[in-house]
Amino acid sequence: MAYSPTLRPRIAALALLLLPSLLLGGGPMPPALGTPPGVDDDDPAKPRRPDLTDPIICLNVRGFRDFEPRDEPTLTPDQKLEVYYEPFNFLILRDPDAGPYRAHLxxxxxxxxxxxxxxLQSLPAAIDYAPRAKEPPTSLYLHTTISLKDLRPGPYEVDLVLRDRLGDGPSETTRTLSFQVVSSLPDDR
Structure with a gap:
């Protein structure tokens, strides 16, 4: 392979980005999903906005990070729209006197x-999830199943609005997914 002066700086920049994580613990770290107070250096009482991973339209969802995504977001009115995502940056509180940790999404x-x-359709509080646990509830997923029975064929968008009931301030995040409703699917789907 011939020497390329443009390739070397790119590799060096990538090495500089990866070097701290390799020296400090062996690899890239996944983002913290929930955020218990006191874990980071920020003020735990500081308002935070909940967020979510990119929502995925699925064929089925079996559990945490156990789902089968659809190749194309195309469904018939007889099918259900199944959406999977993982919330993060939500507030986790611990009840006084060392009680359980809790969150409310x-x-x-x-x-x-x-x-x-x-x-065309609104489902307020389609999910109202308030876990309580001995350990901070940081590895969560939300799975929504939506009926498409009343929708005519055509392009649609679904807005997912996630709210943190324990947080103060801007405690709402919206993500939009596009999908298509068709009268029938080819036999190979």
Whole structure:
């Protein structure tokens, strides 16, 4: 392979980015999913906005990081729209006197025609999840199943609105997914 002066700086920059993580513990670290107070250097009472991984339209969901994504987000009205994601950056509190840790997440769902702001279906509090556990509930996933029975064929968007009920301030995040409703699918799907 011939020497390329443009290749060397790119490799050096990549090595500089990876070097601290390799020296400090063996590899890239996944993002912290939940955020218990006191874990980071920020003020735990500081308002934080909950966030979520990129939502995935699935054929089925079996559990935490155990799902089968759809090749294409195309469904018939008889099928259900199944969406998987993992929330993070939500507030985790510990009850006084060393009680259990707790979090409280609520998800609303809004379906509309693609590009149209008018909602065709709204499911307020489609998920209202308030876990309590001895350990901080940081490895969570949310799975939503939505009926498409009343939708005519065409392009649609689903808005997932995630709210942190324990957080103060801007405690809402919205993600939008596009999908298509068709009258029938080819036999190979």
């Amino acid at each position: 609520v998800q609303d769902v809004h379906i509309r025609r693609a590009g149209n702001p008018r909602r």
